[in-house]
Amino acid sequence: MQKLLVICGPTSTGKTKLALHLAKKYNSELISADSRQVYKGMNIGTGKELPANSKFKIQSSKLPGYYEINEVRVWGYDLVPPTRSFSVAQYKKIIDKVLLTIFNRKKLPILVGGTGLYIKAIIDDISTLGVPRNTNLRKSLLNKTSDELYALLSQFDPIKSASLNVSDKKNPRRLVRAIEVASRINKLSEIKPKKINYNLLLIGLILFRQDLYSKIAKRVDRRIDQGMETEIQKLISSGVRWGNQSMSGMGYKQWEGYFSKKESLKKVIDKWKVAERSYSRKQIAWFKKDKRITWFDIANKGYPQNVESLVRKWYKETS
């Protein structure tokens, strides 16, 4: 079984930094598991650790490009233009290919990021991933209430509708998706991604809540200093619109009121920090459920050494 190292945890805990550090020691390549770093031109706000003058390299038309950071290849950035929408299914398709080439190069891939669903798509199975989005269906369901959607789903797939929990029953987006899956026209044409089994090691980085919050605040301030406003300006003038999926992310959507002269910069920053905090909570709730994760408190100064010794042990094992 191929070895795959996963580094996850809430935002602002230094996952990429740790991954880059480990990559040097284990002849590794990094794969970002981040639903926002996939967009080209969104760098500061999504936290791509790009040094000045770093170049995006594309070697084959069958693979995405990569960056080299401190001589470590980093994949998963800049997969699509920010005017395009994106989904886990595309991510899975692309990254599975990338992983194969990394194994061919006899290197250790490190999957690093905070998007739990993306990590899950790579290391576990998501069985409905082969059902593509149906734009017409989604359009026709656009103005339906969650009760109406639930009734519809009950017609198409009573078993599925009965199995939904209270929150999904009231979640229009997830109901629409469930109807989409239930009403697929041609099941045979679906290409179901293969489940690949890896020899996994999952590392989680965590920090006491209040300290995490203050780290988040500082990082937002830093991103403002790094020129976040200019980044947004560039995106807008290159044709990205506020309604694009890429602009629904933290650090981006909060600027809409500012650019229409309705809100102050302070307001933008406050809303941004709030969004980051609430996101970190959701990430913690998600990752907490995965019992495979070994957690490291980054307040503990020795944690990189502890991570390393765990990785070393796992890496040496013949699988």
Next chain:
RNA sequence: GCUGGGAUGGCGGAGUGGACAAUCGCACGAGACUGUAAAUCUCGCGGCCGAAAGGCCUACCUAGGUUCGAAUCCUGGUCCCAGCA
């Protein structure tokens, strides 16, 4: 100093005699989530007891008063804001 307006939970802000521990939004807390996941959705949110139903206590600046009953009415005090001086 005068005149007018105001003081409600961590914040904004409803309520203007009973159905008020107090609509709602935000923050915060807990959670769900198999093709938008940095999305979307659910629940909780004065304190105490309880698994729950529910019960008890302290509350709408403060001190009194009116009333069967007050966040809501009256009086005094404190503070804030606006206009005039």
